[in-house]
Amino acid sequence: MKTGQFLTLEGVEGVGKTTNLNFIADYLEKAGKAIITTREPGGTAISEEIRGLLLNHHDESLCDESELLLMFAARAQHLKEVIKPALAAGKWVVCDRFTDATYAYQGGGRHFNMTDIAWVEQFVQKDLRPDKTVLLDLSVEIGLQRAASRSEPDRFESEKQAFFEDVRRVYLDRAAAEPKRFCVVDASQSIEQVQQSIATHLDELLLTHG
């Protein structure tokens, strides 16, 4: 039985999810909410092992079907061990990526049929969906520049710009289709401006679920 709120943070590579996850957590804690932060793929010991399979380069190439199913395998474990118990305890869960990322990356990037993804989503999640999703939107070019300063690119970071353009397009399409759930924030602004926009959306949510 869910009583807490489930918030997710989405966007293409380098938009500032990690930077803003911490901001959201602090903001909600100051508002008196019990929160947990987590991420996908990952969030439990087993799901983090699956994350390694998904992100690392291997001698054998991981086929797209395995990639899709491993995303949902990690998610099933994460839901059972972490997300559902926290929501049932009345906590607010702030998650760095969730199933919108599967639609964007596996649907948009790898061209899986969205209906097939929806079928697996329903199988794994039943009626559980995020209550609010912050989509940090940024041009792929700037996102890749921001992310470039880091270590060796992983399996996803090694994709070409066209892949990330498809990912961004699906995110924006999903946000347009579900305007109540999504808050789209212009991530090309300064960190302070981005966080001001996020704070405005959080204030609205806190008013409704105070």
Ligand code: Z5A
């Ligand atoms: N994936 C998938 O395919 N399907 C799924 O269902 C799921 C995931 C759940 C791992 O995700 C990969 O899994 C991901 C999609 C796939 N691959 N990709 N690409 P991840 O979230 O762990 O990895 P990520 O997307 O690569 O996250 P990231 O690169 O760490 O980006 P970020 O967290 O959004 O950015 P950041 O580290 O906060 O910021 C990047 C830099 O920009 C940093 O130096 C900041 O200081 C700077 N920054 C942040 N905001 C600003 C502003 N506003 N101005 C200037 N500079 C800024």
